[in-house]
Amino acid sequence: MADYDYDLFTIGAGSGGVRASRIAASHGARVAVAEEYRVGGTCVIRGCVPKKMLVYGSMFAEELEHASSYGWTIEGKSFDWPSLRDFVNNDVDRLEGLYGKTLEGHEVEVFRERATITGPHSVKLANGREVTAKVILVATGARPAMPDFPGVEHCITSNEMFHLEEQPNCLMVVGGGYIAMEFAGIFQALGSEVTVVNRTDRILRGYDEQIVERMLHIASGRGINFRMHSLIQRIDKDEDGCLVVDFGETNPVKVDQVLIAVGRAPNTEGLGLESAGVDLGKHGEIKVDEYNKTSCDSIYAVGDVTDRVQLTPVAIREGHAFADTVFGGKPRTVDYRAIPSAVFSQPPLAGVGMTEGEARSTYGNIKVYSSDFRPMKNIFSSHPERGLYKMIVDDTSEKILGIHMVGPESAEILQAAAVAVKAGLTKQAFDDTVAIHPSMAEELVLLK
Incomplete structure (x- = not known):
């Protein structure tokens, strides 16, 4: 690999690109990363992390409404959007610094500028410099898609x-x-x-x-x-x-x-992928095999720029698997079955595995266990909101095919339950587990 400037050149310093670069470097590779915006990518800079912080801020408004029921009297309460906005953005700055230190700590060279591909082993930086690499990884993520109408x-x-x-x-x-x-x-x-x-x-x-x-x-x-x-x-x-x-x-x-x-569109425009013969899908996404390799043997891609699951934890897994495979001598793939996900709406909802409709189409005979309940916390609210938990089970084997829920803290509760679905446990395993009372999570072991 001494014939190249780097063993790995990563384009995009988001969650997938940073993980891939860090792990590759830990395997002894000479690694460089180019990022034209900010280190950290969509999730850290303008996605799930700052958005979740805004969710926490907005949830406090609901808590304030219940204050009198809790016994609190709060006078002169008001909300100031710039205060919340600035606090969130300041923390984003902190996180960006931590991501940069992570790369520096693994001796990954960072170019804070745009990079484009000029061939199977070459990359051109915005300053005009051209560098070579044995392997190129594209981890440029995706951007918000825009419709076309006047205005x-x-x-x-x-x-x-x-x-x-x-x-x-x-x-x-x-x-x-x-x-x-x-x-x-x-x-x-x-x-x-x-x-x-x-x-x-x-x-x-x-x-x-x-x-x-x-x-x-x-x-x-x-x-x-x-x-x-x-x-x-x-x-x-x-x-x-x-x-x-x-x-x-x-x-x-x-x-x-x-x-x-x-929706979101993959960031592949103007990357020069055609110069290396990298095949794209109909929406501009990069096509890859199970080992994240593109149609060009020296170019790989992970994360939202590909045609797979657009979730930050998935991009991280893909980046790690890529680095272990290419630089660690340990070929690994990512299992895309039973990936848990959540929507931090109000109230939040979460799910893992098959939905009821998917299970009926695939298995035919299934059992659906559910709990429709009012969470104790909602008693303090004037809104009679009820939570709903569902467990989808194969009628023959009793294997759990999916768990889905909506209600307070659904994502936090589902993360542990997702382990059971991934492990292929049965409904009986939940029935045999003693409940934590009183809690919302106990509904999962009491489903009828």
Whole structure:
């Protein structure tokens, strides 16, 4: 490998790229990373980490509503969006520094500039310098996708939500995925009037329909307005700065901000992948095999830039497996079965394994155990919100095929339960486990 400047050159310092680079370096590889924006990637800088912090901030608003029931009297309470925004962004700065120190600690050279591929073993930096590498890893992630209609330039994406000068009094969220639902919940809880616009009648595709329906019922009860089967025709900006949204109907809707959250597109444009013969899918995603290799033997890809599961923990696993395979002499692949995931809506929902619909299509005869209950914490609230837990079981083997839930702390509870699904445990294993009482999690071992 001495014929090359580096053993590994990684393009993109997000979760997958950083993990791959760090592990490769620990195996003795000479590694360099190029990042044109900020070290840490989408998750750390403008995704799941700062968004979860905003969720915590918005949840405090709900706690304040219950304060009198808890026995507390709070006078003069008010909310200041810039204070929350700045605290979150300051912590993002801290995390970026930690990611940089991690790379430095493993002697990974970092180029804080754009890099493009010029051949199977060559990369050109924005400053004009060209370097060579035995192996190139593309870990450039994805970006918010934007629809095409007149006035779309007046809209913002999830990237800009963390830097709003002012909290919008009236926010329109376009999309039906987890990003849309999470931001809708955050700003509704903080006091904004929120409308969710979706082109179909399905929200959160891929999650259990009954669980999603319960979440939608609760979200509507909290004040989020849903407009299904709606498509924006155009958006105009008024003299007062407000946006006028035209759906092709009689009365357009006036709002302060329009957030577009209709999905994400892989960052492959302008990377020079064609110069190395790297095959792309119809949406621009990089095609890879089970070992993360592209159609070019010296170029690999991990994370959201590929055609697999767009989740940060998955990108980290892929990056680690890549480094062990290519530089550690330990070929490893990632198992994409039974990957748990959550939506930090309000209330949050989470799931692992097959939904009820998927299980019926695959297995035919299944059993569905459920618990429809009001969490003790919700007794303090004036809203009669109920949680719902479901366990999907194969009728023949009693093997658990999936667990799905909506209610407070669903993601925290599901993480442990996901181990049982991944391990192939049966319903009897849950029945044999003594409950922790009183808790919400105990419902999982009491399902009927």
